[in-house]
Amino acid sequence: MTDATSDPISFDQDADLPQAVVRGYWASVWNRLKYDYVTLFCLALIILIVLSAVFAPWLAPYDPEKSSMAYRLKPVGHDKYILGSDEQGRDILSRILYGGRVSLAMGILPVALGTIIGGIFGIIAGYYGGKVNMIIMRTMDVFFAFPSVLLAVAISGSLGGGIQNQLASLTIVFIPPLCRVAETAASQVRNMDFVDAARASGASTFSILKDHVLITVISPVLVYASTLVSASILLASGLSFLGLGVSPPTPDWGLMLSTLRQSIWVQPLVCAIPGIAILITSIAFNIVSDGLRVAMDVKS
Amino acid sequence: MNVMAPAAAADTLVRVQDLKVTFVSREESVSAVNGINFELKRGEVMCVIGESGSGKSVMMRSLMRLHPPKRTRIEGAMEVDGYDIQGVSEKQMRQLRGATVSMIFQEPMTALDPLYTVGEQIAETVRIHENIPQEAAMKRALELLELVRVPSPERRLKAYPHELSGGLRQRAMIAVALSCNPSLLLADEPTTALDASVQIQVLVLLRRLQKELGMSVIFVTHDLGVAAQIADKVAVMYAGRLVEYGSVQDVLLNPKHHYTKGMLASTVAEQEKGRPLGAIPGTPPDLRALPPGCSFAPRCRAAKAQCRTELPPETDTGGGHRVRCLFPL
């Protein structure tokens, strides 16, 4: 083979694939996501729910806290109250719209805070390993050992009711699982050759954590966090239901479910509405997180 | 080499005619195997040589019908020991796997179950096909470990896969594969992950077992040295086609296809130092969009305009040495 010794620079070029469309990471995630109609539908639904909660004062036909003795427990489709009214004659539609503000905030905020705090601890534990890992993860395990509902109730119970305490207790509940996911992902990245290559090029530990570890850890953590949003809504509703969340006149889906419970034999459909709201929102978040997981998988 | 009687119909164990395998998904279809013909006699060892993505493993897995039927389109005919692989029922196929055809893999760690001892796994395979009590099956397992020359087999019978070294694991997997006296053994790069000193042990063992048991073997490898050691027949695969087929001497010592020649030239073995190796430029073609002519034409230094438009037919250059090239060497 004397003719095989031509310049190596031209190798790999001529016979190569036709130039593929090259996109950035998030662009390629979107490209996969845009054909997943179910996820897109649920995403739209979530946006709709969030917007309706944000714009509740403009959308709600009545004051959600104004009771009316004359119109108690009206059925769905009533002339005045489209979704009926509760045992104090308050408009369900208005309360659902306003209640979405508290419930969604309680779904998203604790998870967001838990993601940040748990993520940081998890990345540190996973990347450093050894003793650091042991201290962080064993502490997490102590919290992880309790069922989440029990833990939330215990913390809320000791802190007392109110929205801040509910937020704090839910955040504490979500830190350990998110920390665990981040730790697993980070400890896998730590052993990758590209991290060694980055170290060999003189990058500082902080740079490596920021540039290599974070970007790899972020997708499993985000996906997991999005599944927790629905759990958080349910937990927050549960706490409110037990009287450990928002206090009564303020509308909240969990609280509504709790108070309407007594009227279930009178107006079953009306009583189910806050439950349906919780259900639809949780399912939407679950489906979106599933879709995200598929779309964020680089190799698919 | 086994001396075979002149080709009679009963001598042929495997017959593959115009096999095509396409993986279909919503977005694209990948043509992994694009028309393969060969026959394998009883007691013969055929090496399929090809690089990653040449379709060699896909071809072999289709002989065992291991591809998910929903996403795979298989055309052509495959016959093993008189059974039509496409036509037999799933139940019959399960009986064929292990008893008539069995397979060994590159990574024994993933092929063996980490939760069971080596002995239990061999005995389990025996009992799937033969209705014998557990004790007899364990005795057979011991015999099999002796057959594959595992040192101190009694002790190894009770070992879990992770307790064995790479070479012993590979032997254990061979023992599992041989547990029901298959007439055809499919070997998918079984020595690639091993150290050179262990690789040669396994090759010598496989060849000895093949002769003792009179098995036919289809051995997939990317290493020409392995083929030189073990093959009777060699098939060179490129982009899902057999570009060259013949006896091991013919193909390795007197290659007719430019790809085979290029592979031989680029395999590092005692080349003159300081001179560039005869590398094949470029990369293998995209199996989603194969060029219309010879698949190797874009990388071939002898390619002419005709090569890019016309698919070369299989031509016999004499003595069963077939080549798919318009301008063979």
Place this chain on the structure above:
Amino acid sequence: MEQPVKKPEPHDRDLHPRDRGGPAQPMLIARDIKKHFPIHAGLMNRQVAEVKAVDGVSFSVMKGETLGVVGESGCGKSTLARLLMHLMDRDSGEIILDGLAVGEYQGMPLGDLRRSMQMVFQDSYSSLNPRFTVEDSVAYGPSKQPGVSKKKAREIARDLLEKVGLRAKLFGARYPHELSGGQKQRVNIARALALDPRIVILDEAVSALDKSVEAQVLNLLNELKAQLDLTYVFISHDLHVVHYISDRVLVMYLGQVVEIGPVDKIYASPQHPYTKALLECQLSMDPNERVDQAPLAGDPPNPVNPPSGCRFHPRCPFAEDICSSKMPALGDTLRAGRDDHLTACFMAQPGSGHSKAPTQADLLKRAAAHPAPMEV
């Protein structure tokens, strides 16, 4: 600062602008490098054993040469690579880069080492960050250097991609999963060269590639070496490849060097029975030259609790009593010249007590045959 005594050697290359020690100063000296991994087990997590991954390895790499390091899995060659790169802390020993001890008082700071010594990893799913484009991967190292702007780092990356045979316009924005194995390995090489190193450690850099691609990459490595005035430490289990690319070869067995010498001497007349067996294990491409008996029985032994004496003696066909009781010395690899061939085997050492050891008469005969006598 220590300067090992070296006999001056003729040198035909121009000096590198960053050269310090002159042509006779080895590019890299590793002296008595040790790394033992403790194995913990049991309820109390006590140390129950030790893996002697690298156990007293000494060698030097001359400027502009390629030192091949061969050995089977578990011999410690990959650990050695990571120790040389300071990716892993060594238990003891010294690493001297062009006359400066690395990471020691008044020696070379680690940052300078990073610029002078780089590593090419085996092509695997973990060698490139799947979230980084090819250009980002190559530009990452330079962008972390003080005084290098993002833009400049990208320019360096694009230049290097062209140098390793990948058109920057076509490949720069791609992700690793869009590349073939050979292309990924070119990116790995470009990344290692991005800091303009003087010595590159190649750890199984071509082992996972298809043969035709392997040849392309080996050709590329040779081209780059000449073009950029590099020194290589080429670690591989493939003796054919090491033969082709190396000037000198170091054979490792269970964490120790058993033989070191010029490539032609090692391949033509291996002195250590392990080297001999390894060479015999290389498969011939000729179907008429088949092996009926494996040259080496058994598996590579476990580096946990290695055997006493010569570590190869349980597999060695020539083992005698002395082999299991005493460890054969290799000789001083650091004082040896680039043509010296050293072996840690009693059979090569006169008066060792092994029945096959050469007598004085044999040595004289050998000296007559070879003008440059072997160091004994």
